[in-house]
Amino acid sequence: LHKKKSTVLRNPPPLTTATILSKTYYNVHSHQPESLDWFNVLIAQAIAQFRDDARTDGAILDSLNKVINGPNKPDFLDTIKITEISLGEDFPIFSNCRITPSSEEPGKLQAKMDIDLSDVITLGVETRLLLNYPKPLVAVLPVGLSVSILRFSGTLSISFIPSQENTSNSTTLTFSLLDDYRLELSVRSLVGSRSRLQDVPKIAQLIESRIHAWIDERVVEPKFQQIVLPSLWPRKKTTREHVPDTSTDSDS
Amino acid sequence: LHKKKSTVLRNPPPLTTATILSKTYYNVHSHQPESLDWFNVLIAQAIAQFRDDARTDGAILDSLNKVINGPNKPDFLDTIKITEISLGEDFPIFSNCRITPSSEEPGKLQAKMDIDLSDVITLGVETRLLLNYPKPLVAVLPVGLSVSILRFSGTLSISFIPSQENTSNSTTLTFSLLDDYRLELSVRSLVGSRSRLQDVPKIAQLIESRIHAWIDERVVEPKFQQIVLPSLWPRKKTTREHVPDTSTDSDS
Numbered sequence: 001l002h003k004k005k006s007t008v009l010r011n012p013p014p015l016t017t018a019t020i021l022s023k024t025y026y027n028v029h030s031h032q033p034e035s036l037d038w039f040n041v042l043i044a045q046a047i048a049q050f051r052d053d054a055r056t057d058g059a060i061l062d063s064l065n066k067v068i069n070g071p072n073k074p075d076f077l078d079t080i081k082i083t084e085i086s087l088g089e090d091f092p093i094f095s096n097c098r099i100t101p102s103s104e105e106p107g108k109l110q111a112k113m114d115i116d117l118s119d120v121i122t123l124g125v126e127t128r129l130l131l132n133y134p135k136p137l138v139a140v141l142p143v144g145l146s147v148s149i150l151r152f153s154g155t156l157s158i159s160f161i162p163s164q165e166n167t168s169n170s171t172t173l174t175f176s177l178l179d180d181y182r183l184e185l186s187v188r189s190l191v192g193s194r195s196r197l198q199d200v201p202k203i204a205q206l207i208e209s210r211i212h213a214w215i216d217e218r219v220v221e222p223k224f225q226q227i228v229l230p231s232l233w234p235r236k237k238t239t240r241e242h243v244p245d246t247s248t249d250s251d252s
Numbered sequence: 253l254h255k256k257k258s259t260v261l262r263n264p265p266p267l268t269t270a271t272i273l274s275k276t277y278y279n280v281h282s283h284q285p286e287s288l289d290w291f292n293v294l295i296a297q298a299i300a301q302f303r304d305d306a307r308t309d310g311a312i313l314d315s316l317n318k319v320i321n322g323p324n325k326p327d328f329l330d331t332i333k334i335t336e337i338s339l340g341e342d343f344p345i346f347s348n349c350r351i352t353p354s355s356e357e358p359g360k361l362q363a364k365m366d367i368d369l370s371d372v373i374t375l376g377v378e379t380r381l382l383l384n385y386p387k388p389l390v391a392v393l394p395v396g397l398s399v400s401i402l403r404f405s406g407t408l409s410i411s412f413i414p415s416q417e418n419t420s421n422s423t424t425l426t427f428s429l430l431d432d433y434r435l436e437l438s439v440r441s442l443v444g445s446r447s448r449l450q451d452v453p454k455i456a457q458l459i460e461s462r463i464h465a466w467i468d469e470r471v472v473e474p475k476f477q478q479i480v481l482p483s484l485w486p487r488k489k490t491t492r493e494h495v496p497d498t499s500t501d502s503d504s
Contacts, residue, residue, distance in 0.1 A: 009313055010338045010374075014304045023343055024292040035286050038349045038363045040276040045361055046412040046423050052266045053414060061261060086262045091275055097290045104494035109297055111290045122262075160298040162305060171298050174492075175484075218486040222494040225486050232427075234470040234477050240426075242356035242474040 017107055026099055028109075036094040036113060044091035051087045061085065068125070077127050084124030084146060092117040094156075102159065104222060110159040115152070122148040144190040147207055154181030157221070163228055170231070176224035177215070185211065269359055278351055280361075288346040288365060296343035303339045313337065320377070329379050336376030336398060344369040346408075354411065356474060362411040367404070374400040396442040399459055406433030409473070415480055422483070428476035429467070437463065 021028060054060040061082060068080045097113040124146040131139040155178040163170045187204035191197040219225050273280060306312040313334060320332045349365040376398040383391040407430040415422045439456035443449040471477050 008334060008336060009307060009310070010336060012341055014307075015300045020296045020300055020343075021293065024289065024296045024345065026289050026293050031289065034288075034290055037276065037278050037283065038286055038351050041273065041278050041351045041361055042363055042410070042412050044272045044276045046414075048267045048272055049414050050423075055261060055266075058261070082260060084260060084262060089264055091272075093276065099290050099293045109293055111294055158294070160294050162298075162301050171302075173484075215486075218488065218491045222496075223491055224494070225484070225490050226492045227482050227484060227490055230479050230482070232425075232477070232479060234467075236470065238477050238479055239470045239475055240478045242476070244474075 017101070017109055020109070021099075028099055028101070031098065033096045033098045036097050040091065040093055043094075047091055054087060060087075064123075076130050076132070078130055078140075080125050080127040082124070083126050083144070084122055086120060086122040086148075088119035088121040090117065090119040092152075102157075105161075108159065108161070110157045112155055112157050115154055115156050117152045118150070120148055120150060122146060141191060142193050145203070145207070146188040147211075148186040149183070150186055151182070151184035154178060157224075160229075161226075171229050172226045173229055174224050174226045175219070176221050177219050179216075179220050181215070181220070183212065183215070269353070269361060272361070273351075280351055280353070283350065285348045285350045288349050292343065292345055295346075299343055306339060312339075316375075328382050328384070330382055330392075332377050332379040334376065335378050335396070336374055338372060338374040338400075340371035340373040342369065342371040344404075354409075357413075360411065360413070362409045364407055364409050367406055367408050369404045370402070372400055372402060374398060393443065394445050397455070397459070398440040399463075400438040400440075401435070402438055403434070403436035406430060409476075412481075413478075422480050424478045424480050426476050426478045427471070428473050429471050431468075431472050433467070433472070435464065435467070 015023075064085065065082055068082065073080065093116045095114050095116070097111055099109050100112055102108040102110045124144070126142070126144045129141040129143055130137060131141070156175055157178070158173065158175045160171050161174055163172050185204075185208055187199075187207045189198070189200050189203045191200055191203070217223065267275075316337065317334060320334065325332065345368045347366050347368070349363055351361055352364055354360040354362045376396070378394070378396045381393040381395055382389060383393070408427055409430070410425065410427045412423050413426055415424050437456075437460055439451075439459045441450070441452050441455045443452060443455070469475065
């Protein structure tokens with residue numbers, strides 16, 4: 001008894017956005033924005049753990065050193081030495097979450113939320129500008145920079161969409177920022193060895209616009225990040241067990 | 253000028269749970285549970301897409317066939333044929349999300365939420381029981397089964413913890429169910445060819461307890477699932493761009 005595949009897999013026709021919204025009791029026009037306090041706590045706990053691991057581990061220093069001195073480093077810069085890293089003490093606050101129709105993908109829904117971070121996240125580097133004309137190393141200019149992110153605020157859009165690539169049935173998380181995000185930086189600079197220039201405005205401007213460009217090229221609408229998510233299907237190999245702490249008394 | 257790694261990486265001492273909660277404005281004793289309606293919509297959209305892809309694609313039928321007839325199939329069963337798959341028409345509803353101290357990991361926080369699903373998710377199979385004693389295939393008993401999940405409700409705990417394995421600095425998602433989850437099944441059976449037994453209670457019981465055991469072995473406290481999450485760091489290679497639809501008129 002052979003059944004055609006089409007009669008084995010019984011599924012109704014595709015759902016419209018309106019049906020999805022009604023089956024999840026979400027009225028896009030009247031639903032109040034939702035808080036994400038629980039999410040802020042979980043994220044904060046993960047970030048605190050990351051900062052703590054980085055402290056004891058020095059691995060972050062090594063990876064950052066490799067990235068900074070990697071193949072993209074311009075020839076006119078000597079080796080870049082990291083003089084300071086501060087990963088901050090505060091946590092991003094997500095809030096005001098609401099479902100809206102996607103402006104970019106018709107017929108699709110996304111979640112928009114506000115994100116706000118007030119902290120001091122600092123990277124300090126030292127290097128030397130190498131002037132190689134008319135002869136190699138005809139002049140060498142020491143430069144010290146310290147860049148701090150003080151405040152970030154913006155609106156994040158997220159959604160889950162299937163992977164368009166050929167890899168099986170994976171779901172991806174997509175996220176992007178609206179272009180009205182705000183980034184507050186502080187750039188300190190020290191140029192020269194005998195006569196020094198401090199906090200050169202042009203350098204601060206250059207750094208700020210490079211950072212904005214980096215963000216805009218990757219994650220500001222109409223661009224978005226698309227990350228493949230792992231399967232959440234419970235498997236034996238992803239099963240773990242909490243082991244109760246048996247060391248209550250110190251008899252042994 | 254060499255600086256010790258410990259003076260380059262400037263981070264304050266590790267945070268206590270109390271500090272994390274205060275910096276995210278979450279009072280565990282007084283905070284109202286939060287709704288997850290936005291999350292229900294995003295999940296529903298992804299599930300609807302998955303069901304739609306499965307409909308047009310038949311790949312799910314093939315994968316399921318391979319899994320069911322894989323190396324774990326007992327020898328006393330003939331090839332198992334899938335006669336029916338229905339992936340349902342409704343969506344899980346997550347609600348009532350609250351942060352609580354973890355009962356299993358002291359000093360850690362987790363988010364607990366209710367999950368409820370009312371749907372009809374069905375798998376129907378046909379096979380034959382092969383009795384091979386005293387001689388091969390001395391008797392053969394056709395069996396038809398149809399198992400439907402009608403209702404699932406429970407409490408899910410989730411958290412983000414760093415990976416304990418050696419793989420770099422990845423974060424993992426952990427989730428588990430409290431042991432008071434409820435699962436309502438409907439099992440139909442048809443045994444025999446000439447004289448048939450319908451809806452054998454012992455078979456339904458066997459199927460139900462196998463399904464409960466499968467769930468308990470993988471995802472019910474103190475067991476939990478731990479899934480490695482991909483990095484969300486915005487990269488060039490995960491950047492995509494929405495292309496505006498330029499086909500407005502049909503002049504060309």
